Amino acid sequence: MTTGRAGACDHVNGHISTCVRAARAWSSWFVVLLLSASCSSPGSAGSGSAASGGYPAFAGGAGVPAGLVGAGGAAGLAPPVATGGVPSGGAPPFGAGGAIVGGAGTGIGGVSAAAGGAPSAGAGGQVVRPPDHCMDGEPADPSDAMLTSLPDEWKATNGDIDLVLPKPVLGWMGARLWEVSHDAWHNVRRCKGGGAPPTSTAICAHKELIPPDQECSDAEDGYEFLVTHRHMIMTLRAAFPQHADLFQGFPHFPFDATDVPVQWQSRWGTGWSAQIQATARTLEAIESNLSQFPTEGDLGKYIQCGGMASGASSIHGALHFKWVVNSSPYSLGKQTVNIDNYMFWKLHGWIDEIWERYRVAKGLTPDEPKLMEAMLVQCREMQALGNAVDPSARAAAANTPLPVEHGVFHETVRPILERVCSGCHSESSPEANMSLGGHISSADVVKGLVNVQSAHGGQFLRIVPGDPDHSWLYLKISGMAATAGCTGTACNNEVMPPTGQVTLSAADLSTVRQWIQSGAPPPTQ
Numbered sequence: 001m002t003t004g005r006a007g008a009c010d011h012v013n014g015h016i017s018t019c020v021r022a023a024r025a026w027s028s029w030f031v032v033l034l035l036s037a038s039c040s041s042p043g044s045a046g047s048g049s050a051a052s053g054g055y056p057a058f059a060g061g062a063g064v065p066a067g068l069v070g071a072g073g074a075a076g077l078a079p080p081v082a083t084g085g086v087p088s089g090g091a092p093p094f095g096a097g098g099a100i101v102g103g104a105g106t107g108i109g110g111v112s113a114a115a116g117g118a119p120s121a122g123a124g125g126q127v128v129r130p131p132d133h134c135m136d137g138e139p140a141d142p143s144d145a146m147l148t149s150l151p152d153e154w155k156a157t158n159g160d161i162d163l164v165l166p167k168p169v170l171g172w173m174g175a176r177l178w179e180v181s182h183d184a185w186h187n188v189r190r191c192k193g194g195g196a197p198p199t200s201t202a203i204c205a206h207k208e209l210i211p212p213d214q215e216c217s218d219a220e221d222g223y224e225f226l227v228t229h230r231h232m233i234m235t236l237r238a239a240f241p242q243h244a245d246l247f248q249g250f251p252h253f254p255f256d257a258t259d260v261p262v263q264w265q266s267r268w269g270t271g272w273s274a275q276i277q278a279t280a281r282t283l284e285a286i287e288s289n290l291s292q293f294p295t296e297g298d299l300g301k302y303i304q305c306g307g308m309a310s311g312a313s314s315i316h317g318a319l320h321f322k323w324v325v326n327s328s329p330y331s332l333g334k335q336t337v338n339i340d341n342y343m344f345w346k347l348h349g350w351i352d353e354i355w356e357r358y359r360v361a362k363g364l365t366p367d368e369p370k371l372m373e374a375m376l377v378q379c380r381e382m383q384a385l386g387n388a389v390d391p392s393a394r395a396a397a398a399n400t401p402l403p404v405e406h407g408v409f410h411e412t413v414r415p416i417l418e419r420v421c422s423g424c425h426s427e428s429s430p431e432a433n434m435s436l437g438g439h440i441s442s443a444d445v446v447k448g449l450v451n452v453q454s455a456h457g458g459q460f461l462r463i464v465p466g467d468p469d470h471s472w473l474y475l476k477i478s479g480m481a482a483t484a485g486c487t488g489t490a491c492n493n494e495v496m497p498p499t500g501q502v503t504l505s506a507a508d509l510s511t512v513r514q515w516i517q518s519g520a521p522p523p524t525q
């Protein structure tokens with residue numbers, strides 16, 4: 001693939017520059033660097049021979065751009081990322097030793113060694129180091145040639161269809177522990193109050209991995225949210241270059257049911273809330289709304305967190321939860337597996353696109369050193385998190401038999417929660433740190449509810465025995481949260497479940513209410 005690159009810096013319809021589009025097609029950020037060398041500084045030495053000579057070698061699917069080194073001779077990548085402070089796990093700075101051409105040279109020191117599979121002296125006196133996907137990018141996966149661009153379908157017993165990435169892609173991600181790393185990436189941002197209490201976040205035992213910027217606490221967290229998902233998107237597009245459209249976002253926010261695949265249309269429900277529509281319009285006109293977001297991180301925080309202080313829900317959450325198939329093993333609402341879901345990439349691709357438009361409007365280039373470094377840091381972080389989590393421990397827990405239980409909660413309330421809520425609030429990835437179903441005993445579900453502080457309900461407890469009208473869970477499902485007088489900075493008044501196909505009947509509501517009213521007793525064994 002030799003998508004147009006030379007002189008392809010003009011902006012398309014005020015959208016992302018074609019350079020970036022081309023970069024994304026192949027798409028490791030290190031290719032962005034190469035491209036930006038030719039895009040952002042036309043006329044520089046970097047836009048000349050070495051750069052052009054290098055692209056086909058990489059884009060042709062070899063994955064490892066041996067051709068770059070060959071063509072470039074002594075050209076070394078000007079490494080804006082290698083500015084120190086990168087927790088690089090021992091990899092030496094790359095590009096060192098190579099001649100830097102016009103500040104935008106091409107070719108990566110040591111990549112030639114990686115290409116051979118064994119470290120050896122690189123050409124031009126380059127530093128030799130082992131292959132490093134965070135710096136080299138991922139090679140195209142052989143299975144790419146056999147894929148179609150169609151997602152797989154998973155069918156629930158009620159006929160709901162979940163769309164899932166093709167099996168080879170799931171295998172690729174699994175082999176790299178992406179599901180667990182991505183899950184841990186979010187959880188580790190909830191260890192210090194990002195979500196309370198951290199019931200299922202074993203990752204929090206790894207204190208050294210807990211970032212100071214916890215979920216939704218500040219703009220830095222918002223920035224990391226954008227960057228880490230871009231890291232994943234671009235890596236996948238590099239690994240499956242012929243099917244990069246699997247990881248392409250919605251072309252615009254799905255305002256109408258017809259904007260989403262036909263398999264999801266039955267779950268459209270009542271559409272979007274007025275607030276989400278307003279948020280979407282703000283983002284779709286991002287070039288006119290720059291002043292609302294002083295920094296990229298502010299934009300990321302707005303997308304990820306919404307305006308929780310004012311009770312506004314986030315557009316990221318709304319997109320995640322609208323199409324949840326509760327019983328799906330690939331549920332969009334289950335953080336442990338949601339990256340398997342086709343929709344995950346549609347929604348995150350769209351978010352990434354909005355962010356890129358913001359960057360372009362702000363005059364930020366794809367090779368901005370801050371971004372390059374942040375991408376590398378996020379790649380390293382995911383790797384460290386994946387290594388810290390032991391997937392076999394998780395599997396063992398899933399195989400532990402549950403106790404036999406009885407009682408009102410277990411027999412009447414639990415089935416409702418299981419049907420309506422467990423797609424997002426499961427034991428394995430409890431949204432808001434609250435498990436309402438999955439492989440968990442009813443005793444533990446109740447323990448996580450009764451007299452437990454709510455995560456996004458201000459002063460409210462989840463369940464106050466005998467008092468449904470002051471129990472945040474009941475207020476949320478009955479639609480009374482907005483008028484309940486939640487105070488503080490963590491009030492999300494959105495009705496649960498989110499607007500979509502799954503609904504609670506009046507009978508369901510009264511079952512839950514009666515259980516709370518009678519003192520919310522735990523199950524018996």
Ligand SMILES: [Cu+2]
Pocket residue numbers: 182186229
């Ligand atoms: Cu995520």
